[in-house]
Amino acid sequence: MHYLANPARFVRVTSRITPFLAFFTPLVFALGLYLSFWASPPDYQQGESVRIMYIHVPSAWMALSVYCLVGLASAALLIWRHPLAGIAAEAASPLGMMFTLLALISGSLWGKPMWGTFWVWDARLTSFLLLFFLYAGHWVLLHAFEDRERAGRAASALAIVGLINVPIIKFSVDWWNTLHQPASLLRWQGPAIDPAFLWPLGIMALAFHLYFFLLFFWRIKIRLLSAKENRVALS
């Protein structure tokens, strides 16, 4: 990790990785879409609506894991004051917000045919909406101050406090009575769904991860190039 903490080295390493990510991301998405739409069966209870899962679940996973990344990078910024940590948090946060929005809307569109309603104020949905507001708050704080260092510190503090929401989201379906179903994949007893649904879900999850890392590295590079431009303009 320390090896990559040097911005120039980070750009050098990620510049070698991004062409592969840019090549494989659309391919894995194409395979995932083929499996999601044509190679997987409809569910015996949900019918074709089950195909929403292949977008909803990976985007919800990404929303949570990207928030953990933002929280950890924010902690690194506050503890070690490493500028690359701040840039990483700033680069990841809008992507996480996009995944959260996608998970909320796809969940809502899945809820209507399954539950008969687009929205309920149950613990899982409410805590996930709070995650969206945490991302939005992080973004607002990053742009609320002219002093970028101060903005980074304020946004980092919010991101770290917001980490408490991650286990609440994960375990909300176990701790409270929710309309949202309990975990059916990430559980001690193993996945509760059939492999016919697991494969498309796994491939789509891989595609979402590749997509995230591609854009994450691109965004970091943009920030570093902007910082370089500003230094040249000032000198």
Add this chain to the structure above:
Amino acid sequence: MNAFLDAYGIYVLPVYGLAALLMGFTAFRTWRELRRKEDPDKK
């Protein structure tokens, strides 16, 4: 076309469409911004 819409309903396709729009637009904007930063002459 009708068979396709009947099969995938009014909920499945909007989800995939929204995902494609959101993720595609974000990727395109990021890629374009990176290109401009890497080569300012292309502005």
